[in-house]
Each structure stands twice: as C-alpha cells, then as structure tokens.
Amino acid sequence: MLFWTTVKIGLQSLWANKTRSFLAMLGVIIGVAAVIAMLAIGTGAKRQVLTRIAAMGTNLLIVTPGQSGSHGVTSGTQQNLVLADALALLETEGVHRLAPVVQGRAQVKYANKNQPTQVTGTTPSYFFIRDYTIAQGRRFSDTEADSMSHVAVIGPVTAENLFGRNDPLGQAIKVKGISFTVVGVTAAKGDQGFFNPDDQVFVPYSTAMKQLFGLTYLREVDVQAVPEANLTKVQEALAAVIRKRHRCELRGGDDDFNVRNQADFVQMATQVTETFTFLLASTASISLLVGGIGIMNIMLVTVTERTREIGVRKAIGATESSILRQFLLESVIISGFGGLLGVVLGTGTALLLPKLTPFTTAVELPAVIVALLFSAAVGVFFGWYPARRAAQLDPVEALRYE
Amino acid sequence: MIIDAQAIVKHYRLGDTIVRALDGVTFQVAEGEMIAITGPSGSGKSTLMHILGCLDRPDTGRYVLAGEDVSTLSRDRLAQIRNRRIGFVFQTFNLLPRLNALENVELPLLYAGLHDAKDRAAEALVKVSLQDRMYHHPNQLSGGQRQRVAVARALVTDPAMILADEPTGNLDTRTGDEIMALLHALNAAGRTLVLVTHEADIARQCRRQIRLRNGQVTADEPVSATDGDERRIPDFAVGVAVPCCPSPSRTGVLPPAAKSGI
Numbered sequence: 001m002l003f004w005t006t007v008k009i010g011l012q013s014l015w016a017n018k019t020r021s022f023l024a025m026l027g028v029i030i031g032v033a034a035v036i037a038m039l040a041i042g043t044g045a046k047r048q049v050l051t052r053i054a055a056m057g058t059n060l061l062i063v064t065p066g067q068s069g070s071h072g073v074t075s076g077t078q079q080n081l082v083l084a085d086a087l088a089l090l091e092t093e094g095v096h097r098l099a100p101v102v103q104g105r106a107q108v109k110y111a112n113k114n115q116p117t118q119v120t121g122t123t124p125s126y127f128f129i130r131d132y133t134i135a136q137g138r139r140f141s142d143t144e145a146d147s148m149s150h151v152a153v154i155g156p157v158t159a160e161n162l163f164g165r166n167d168p169l170g171q172a173i174k175v176k177g178i179s180f181t182v183v184g185v186t187a188a189k190g191d192q193g194f195f196n197p198d199d200q201v202f203v204p205y206s207t208a209m210k211q212l213f214g215l216t217y218l219r220e221v222d223v224q225a226v227p228e229a230n231l232t233k234v235q236e237a238l239a240a241v242i243r244k245r246h247r248c249e250l251r252g253g254d255d256d257f258n259v260r261n262q263a264d265f266v267q268m269a270t271q272v273t274e275t276f277t278f279l280l281a282s283t284a285s286i287s288l289l290v291g292g293i294g295i296m297n298i299m300l301v302t303v304t305e306r307t308r309e310i311g312v313r314k315a316i317g318a319t320e321s322s323i324l325r326q327f328l329l330e331s332v333i334i335s336g337f338g339g340l341l342g343v344v345l346g347t348g349t350a351l352l353l354p355k356l357t358p359f360t361t362a363v364e365l366p367a368v369i370v371a372l373l374f375s376a377a378v379g380v381f382f383g384w385y386p387a388r389r390a391a392q393l394d395p396v397e398a399l400r401y402e
Numbered sequence: 403m404i405i406d407a408q409a410i411v412k413h414y415r416l417g418d419t420i421v422r423a424l425d426g427v428t429f430q431v432a433e434g435e436m437i438a439i440t441g442p443s444g445s446g447k448s449t450l451m452h453i454l455g456c457l458d459r460p461d462t463g464r465y466v467l468a469g470e471d472v473s474t475l476s477r478d479r480l481a482q483i484r485n486r487r488i489g490f491v492f493q494t495f496n497l498l499p500r501l502n503a504l505e506n507v508e509l510p511l512l513y514a515g516l517h518d519a520k521d522r523a524a525e526a527l528v529k530v531s532l533q534d535r536m537y538h539h540p541n542q543l544s545g546g547q548r549q550r551v552a553v554a555r556a557l558v559t560d561p562a563m564i565l566a567d568e569p570t571g572n573l574d575t576r577t578g579d580e581i582m583a584l585l586h587a588l589n590a591a592g593r594t595l596v597l598v599t600h601e602a603d604i605a606r607q608c609r610r611q612i613r614l615r616n617g618q619v620t621a622d623e624p625v626s627a628t629d630g631d632e633r634r635i636p637d638f639a640v641g642v643a644v645p646c647c648p649s650p651s652r653t654g655v656l657p658p659a660a661k662s663g664i
Contacts, residue, residue: 002512002513002515005505005509005512009498009500009501012500013500016500308496309498312492312496312498313498313509313513314457314481314484315455315457315484315490315496316484316485316490316509316510316513316555317481317482317484317485317486317510317513317514317559318481318513319477319478319481319482319513320477320478320481321478322513395457396452396457396458399457399492399496
C-alpha cells in the first residue's frame with residue numbers, strides 16, 4: 001500500500017519536473033541503447049559465423065598446419081603441409097573426397113575491368129566438398145588440375161564485375177598477368193559479410209602453386225568423410241598419418257598440425273565472437289555508469305529540495321529506512337524507465353544498422369533483460385548515497401528548512 | 403497522566419559556547435487537558451515542543467509520555483511513537499503538495515502499515531467537515547481548509563495528544579477562530595491538547611498556561627477569568643462537527659474504523 005503510494009509519488013515527482021527527469025535519464029537511455037546495439041552486433045556476427053560453419057556440413061574435416069589452439073584462435077600458422085601429405089591422406093579409411101587448397105589475392109583483369117580478387121587453387125573435388133554448384137560451363141578436370149592448365153572457374157559476382165551481361169565462358173582473363181580461360185561460373189551462395197564466396201576465382205592447384213604464387217606449402221587440406229563413417233575415427237586416422245609423416249613424436253610429441261571438424265569450428269568461433277561481443281558491450285557499459293552518476297546528481301538536488309517534506313514525513317512517523325526506500329525507489333524508477341527507453345532506442349538502432357553498415361545484428365531477449373536489470377542496478381547503486389542523505393536528515397532541522 | 407516531564411535539560415553547542423535551551427523543565431499534563439506553552443523567542447519553547455513531540459531527546463532528565471519513558475529510545479522507536487501517539491499541527495500546515503487531502507491524511511496510517519487507511523482518513527476528514535474536499539490538492543484549498551486537513555492528519559492515528567505549534571499563525575483572525583473552535587471541540591470530546599504559542603489571546607483560551615523564560619518554567623497556572631482581557635473562547639462553531647472520539651487508549655491500539663457515517 002505504502003509501496004504503491006510511494007511509486008505514485010515518485011512518478012508524480014518525475015512528471016512535475018519533466019525536463020530535469022529526462023536529462024537525468026538521458027545517460028541511462030544512451031548507455032542501455034549502446035549496450036543493446038553492441039550486443040546485437042556481436043550476436044549477429046556470431047550467428048553469421050555459425051551459419052557458415054553449419055553450411056560446411058557435418059562430415060567435413062579440415063587439416064591445417066600450426067599449433068593446436070588452446071583457448072580460441074591459433075596465432076601464427078606454420079608452413080608444413082605439402083602435397084605429399086595430401087596424397088598420403090587419400091588412402092585413409094573413411095575418406096570419400098579430398099582437396100588440397102592454396103589461396104591468395106591477385107589482380108584479375110578483363111578488358112578494362114580490373115579488381116583484386118581471392119584466388120583459390122585446388123582440385124575439382126573441392127567444389128563437391130565445399131558445396132559449390134556450377135551454373136554455367138564446367139569445373140576443371142583432374143588432369144587440368146595436375147598439369148598446370150590455365151583454366152579458371154569464376155564466381156557470379158566476379159563474372160558480373162568483369163563481364164557485365166556478357167557471357168564469360170571461353171573468354172580470357174588475366175590473373176597476375178597470366179592468361180586464363182574461363183570454363184565455368186559457380187552458382188550464387190550469398191554474401192556472408194566478411195567473406196563473399198561468389199567473388200572468387202578457382203584455378204588448378206598446380207598452376208596456383210607454381211606459377212601464380214610460388215608456394216610449396218598448402219593452406220589446408222579439405223576432407224569429406226564417407227556419410228556413414230565414424231567421424232572421430234576418421235579424424236584420428238588422418239591425424240595419425242600426418243603425425244607420422246611430420247615425425248611429431250620424434251620431435252617432442254606435440255602435433256604441428258590440426259584436424260578439425262565442424263564442432264571444433266563452432267567452439268572456436270563461439271569463443272572468438274563471444275570475446276568480441278563482451279569487449280563491445282563492456283565499452284558501452286561505461287556510458288551506462290556515467291548515466292548513473294547523472295542520476296545521483298539529480299537525486300541529490302531532489303533530496304535537498306524536498307528537505308522540508310522529509311522533515312514532515314519523519315514527524316508523522318516515517319522511519320529512516322522508510323525514507324531510504326522511498327528515494328531509492330525514485331532512483332530506480334528513473335533508471336528503470338531510462339532503461340526501457342534505452343531498449344527501444346537500442347533495438348531501433350540494431351534494426352537500422354544492417355541497412356547502413358556492413359554489420360549484421362540480432363537482438364536477443366536475454367540481452368534485453370540483462371540490460372534492463374543492469375539499469376535498475378545502476379539506479380540502486382547510484383541512488384544509494386542521496387537516499388541515505390535523505391534518511392539521515394535531522395527532523396528538527398529539516399522542518400526548519402526554507 | 404499523558405505528559406510527565408522531569409527536569410528536562412537540553413543544550414546546544416554554538417561554536418565555543420554552550421547554550422542551555424532547556425534548563426530543568428518539570429511539569430505534568432493530565433488526560434483531557436488543554437494547555438498553552440508560552441514564552442518569548444529564545445525561551446526554549448520550540449526546543450521543548452521538539453522534545454515533547456519526540457523529534458529530539460533530552461540530554462538529561464526524563465520524559466514519560468502516556469506511561470512510557472521515551473527519553474532514551476532509538477530513532478526508529480521514536481518515529482513509531484510520533485506515528486501513533488502524537489499528532490502534529492504546524493503553523494505552516496506542512497501538507498505534501500502533490501497529494502490530495504485524503505492522501506495527506508492517510509499518510510501516517512500508511513507508515514503504520516494499516517490496510518484500511520483510506521476509510522479512516524475519510525472519517526477524519528468528516529470530523530473536520532471537509533468531506534467535500536477530499537480529492538482537492540492543497541493548492542486548491544484555503545488556508546483554513548489546509549489547517550483543517552492538517553488537524554485531520556493529526557487525528558487520524560488516534561494519538562494520545564495533539565501538539566500544535568502556532569496553529570493560527572498563518573491565518574487571518576476569522577479563520578484562526580474557526581480553527582481554535584475546532585480544537586476546543588476536540589478537547590471537549592476528550593483530546594489532550596498542547597498548544598505552543600507566543601500569542602496571548604490564544605494562550606488565554608486554554609485552561610492552563612506554562613510560561614517559559616530562558617529555558618526554565620517561570621509560571622504554571624490555570625488561566626484565571628480575572629486576567630486583564632476576558633478569556634475569549636470563540637462562540638461560533640459554524641461548520642465544525644462535534645467529533646465523537648472514543649477515549650484514546652494508552653497502548654496506541656486503534657479501535658476498528660466505523661464504516662458508515664459518524
């Protein structure tokens with residue numbers, strides 16, 4: 001009963017001083033909006049990455065060089081995967097398809113069009129493993145892959161950028177100055193934000209390694225397991241082959257490579273994006289703290305203004321804790337309401353961002369609830385000192401206050 | 403006996419000097435009395451009022467209110483006593499501007515944790531003849547009406563005594579008379595009234611006067627009818643209903659609220 005009267009008095013008090021109340025809330029509104037928007041960016045990034053990983057398929061294994069990741073990203077990749085490793089893996093039980101992969105960026109030219117593009121050197125099996133269908137023309141053949149042919153398959157966005165509406169098949173493009181014949185165009189897969197699979201040039205691995213980029217080592221080996229295979233067993237078998245070939249045990253036991261499946265990538269990606277999200281949200285939270293200081297300021301002024309009223313309340317029987325609770329409640333109302341408005345503003349911003357920036361966003365309910373609770377906590381924390389001041393006022397002096 | 407003040411001493415530190423605001427004040431007030439505490443400014447009557455009203459504690463001496471020694475109680479306990487045993491009426495009314503009359507009167511009951519606060523508050527407003535103004539805010543009421551709301555608020559917890567500090571100080575003569583008539587009516591029905599005032603004509607309306615000077619009681623005597631001007635009691639009771647109060651109980655337990663009109 002007293003609670004609802006207190007809430008009502010608090011709301012009346014805020015409404016009577018609209019401008020001041022709004023300015024007090026502003027810090028919290030902006031803080032909460034920033035936190036929600038940052039969390040939305042982080043969640044959007046996470047979802048994007050996870051969708052991409054899911055598209056990998058559950059029976060895809062990727063062999064890469066470098067130290068095993070401990071908590072998150074492996075830093076610095078070694079160079080130790082060679083073609084012979086890839087060939088050796090082909091014999092492993094449970095392997096359905098396999099593709100060695102090298103990658104680099106190069107200037108790709110046609111007529112007067114010129115753009116830096118990602119160039120992937122690999123075998124035809126890559127298109128199956130990574131789920132690229134051919135929309136026009138064909139893949140290059142195994143023979144072409146092995147024999148340094150100058151053939152290329154391009155993505156639909158690259159095709160459009162270089163050829164416009166014209167038919168690319170049979171035309172010659174220059175990759176790093178070397179002429180390639182376009183034999184095929186892949187079907188669109190959709191831009192994934194930080195990586196566009198439709199803006200690529202695929203060439204035979206032998207050509208890429210020897211003539212384009214001068215590489216001896218592979219970036220990775222993609223392996224597709226047989227559908228009914230026990231993935232863990234295949235993973236271990238592949239690892240055993242490489243371990244032996246690289247003589248890991250002789251050199252101290254640690255693997256100098258990784259064999260990862262989809263679940264491993266999910267875990268890595270989740271950790272990275274969650275750290276990223278946490279950093280973003282923490283920075284945004286600083287503005288929320290500043291908002292709390294604003295509330296404390298306003299409440300101190302309010303308490304001073306209502307000194308007489310506090311004296312009267314004490315005279316008619318309010319205890320110190322009653323007064324404390326009353327003013328805490330008023331702070332929480334300010335910060336809570338500011339939090340609500342901040343959620344609205346933040347959600348609106350999160351919906352607007354994908355239209356104006358390359359960021360994708362996703363607003364999740366738990367984030368909203370956490371932000372609201374946090375804003376209420378800010379009200380309690382920063383409202384505490386002014387409320388204590390109010391509660392400890394001497395009734396005799398308070399009644400004398402003009 | 404409602405008030406038993408025994409050698410109450412209160413001093414304040416003012417820089418290097420110690421000011422003896424109350425220097426051994428002793429008196430008793432019985433139930434149903436209407437007394438005036440008078441004195442010039444600086445006599446200590448405000449300090450005495452604060453102590454009688456449990457807003458402050460004496461430094462030495464004892465103050466027994468309605469049978470309970472309140473001299474050394476904790477602040478929270480004093481708040482409770484103020485809530486249940488004492489009803490304040492101030493010179494400047496001291497109503498909360500953002501609450502209407504009913505909500506102002508109900509406030510002490512809310513602090514007491516009672517659930518039928520609105521009913522009791524409405525009853526109190528009827529007792530002061532303001533049942534038609536229950537939902538008005540103080541800025542919609544005249545001075546006299548505001549003071550009547552304050553009296554209703556003072557009554558609402560059925561206190562042992564009403565403590566009025568210059569209750570007519572901010573009112574014109576006619577309205578002041580109305581309020582005094584109301585207070586007389588309350589006293590006639592059994593309420594103990596303590597008025598703190600510096601106005602002689604108000605003091606003369608009470609049956610007993612305690613004079614203070616320099617923190618000490620210089621006189622404690624019934625107001626005699628042979629004093630200079632006649633003892634003037636306002637003889638009209640227009641618009642003031644005679645309240646029917648059950649005799650205040652000592653333990654502060656409130657009788658159940660009557661639901662229908664008085």
